[in-house]
Amino acid sequence: MRALAFVWRRWWLRYPLMLGGLGFGLYLAVWLMIAQRAYARLAQEPVASDVVLVLGNRAYLHGAPNPCLAGRVGRGVDLMNAGLGAQLMMTGGVDVEDGRIESAEMALAAARFGWRGAVLQESRSTSSVENLRWSGALLKNQSPAVRSVTVVSDPYHLWRVQKLVEAGHLGGWLADSNVRYAAAHSDCWDTYGMFFKGALREPLAIVDNWVAGAFSPVD
Numbered sequence: 041m042r043a044l045a046f047v048w049r050r051w052w053l054r055y056p057l058m059l060g061g062l063g064f065g066l067y068l069a070v071w072l073m074i075a076q077r078a079y080a081r082l083a084q085e086p087v088a089s090d091v092v093l094v095l096g097n098r099a100y101l102h103g104a105p106n107p108c109l110a111g112r113v114g115r116g117v118d119l120m121n122a123g124l125g126a127q128l129m130m131t132g133g134v135d136v137e138d139g140r141i142e143s144a145e146m147a148l149a150a151a152r153f154g155w156r157g158a159v160l161q162e163s164r165s166t167s168s169v170e171n172l173r174w175s176g177a178l179l180k181n182q183s184p185a186v187r188s189v190t191v192v193s194d195p196y197h198l199w200r201v202q203k204l205v206e207a208g209h210l211g212g213w214l215a216d217s218n219v220r221y222a223a224a225h226s227d228c229w230d231t232y233g234m235f236f237k238g239a240l241r242e243p244l245a246i247v248d249n250w251v252a253g254a255f256s257p258v259d
Contacts, residue, residue, distance in 0.1 A: 067243050067244070070243035070246060070247075071234070071239075071240070071242075071243045073199075074196050074199055074234070074239070074242055074243060074246075075196070075234045075239075077198070077199045078195035078196045078198070078199070078223070078234065078239070079195070081195045081198050081221060081223040082195050082223045082225075084221075084222075084223070086119055086122075086124050086190065086220070086222050087124070087190070087220050088123070088124045088125070088188075089124065089125055089126075089188040089189055089190040089218075089220055090125070090126050090127065090186045090187055090188050090189065091125060091126065091127045091128075091129055091160075091179060091182075091186050091188070091189045091190070092116045092119045092120055092124070092125035092127070092128050092129065092189075092190050092192060092222075093129045093131060093175055093179075093189050093190065093191050093192065094112050094113055094115070094116040094128070094129065094130050094131070094146060094192045094193075095112065095131055095132070095168065095171045095191065095192065095193040095197070095201065096109070096130065096131050096132020096133070096142035096143060096146065096165065096171060097109040097112065097132070097142065097238075098135055098137065098142070099132075099135055099138075099140045099141075099142050099145035099146070100135070100137075100138060100140060100145070105145070105149065107226055107227040107228055108194065108226050108227075108228040108229075108236075108238065109142070109145075109146065109149070109226075110149055110226060110227075111194070111224045111225055111226020111227065111228065111229060112146075112192055112193055112194065112224040112226070113130070113146050113149040113150050113153060114149075114153050114224070114225075114226075115192050115222060115223075115224035115225065116128055116130075116150065116192045116222075116224075117150050117153040117154065117155045119190060119192070119222060120155065120157065121154075121155075124190070125190060127158070127160060127182075127186075128150065128155065128157060128158070128159050128160070129159070129160040129161070129162065129175060129178075129179070130142075130143040130146035130147055130150070130159055130160070130161050130162070131143055131161075131162040131165055131171045131172075131174065131175045132146060132162070132163070132165060132171065133162075133163050133164050133165045133166050133170070134163075134166070136166075141163050142163075143161040143162055143163045144161060144163065146159075146161075147159040147161055160178065160182075162174045162175045162178055168197070168200065168201060168204060168245075168249075169204055169209050169249070169254050172191075172201070172204055172205060172209040172210045173209050173210070173211075175210065176209070176210040176211030176213075176214070177211065179211075179214075180211055180213050180214075186214070187214075187218060188214075188218040188219070188220070189210070189214065189218070189219050189220070190219075190220040190221065190222050191205070191219060191220070191221050191222070192221075192222045192223075192224055193221075193223075193224060194223070194224055194226065194228075194229060194238060194239075195223040195224070195229065196234060196236075196238065196239040196242045197238070197242065198221045198223060199246075200242065200245060200246050200249065201221065202219075202221060203249075203255050204249070204254060204255070205219050207254065207255050207256060207257055207258055208257055208258035209254070209258060212258070
């Protein structure tokens, strides 16, 4: 019973357990869809935006900076250095594992990548939905007005992020057509691609967001 409770508390194991063989088939179909779109994202050329928004992830793994998160930050800095953003923003709150604030660690990582400009930080969020929601609330009142945003994350993550943006979690003040997406290379992605742990969990994160109603339009 303890083993079953352990599995049940983890949403990314719960759904396949509930659905059995049908669940595995649906999981595989969604994973293949994500894979196709992830590689398409990597091939896209970035477009200039007012803000480059880098989504958070766990800041440290095994006592060292998370290389997956470093890839996102590095991509954001590259876009800024290429003149494709006017402002750099990091979003991510407290990691439950060690109490570190993701956005603060990301700002430090940006400095290690050579970024010397200002970094706007959002430090309340604990999920992708909240990354967008709280970032949008901060950006809405920026001066000069923000009219376009490029969202940076791992390739496999961006399909879900786009659906959350289209549902209105970044805010109705910004048109969907003015939100762009940039896929980040990282040691995690370059080594494992769609077989990385995060990519394997992503179909179940999509199901979890769907069950929670996160893809429905925000009022």
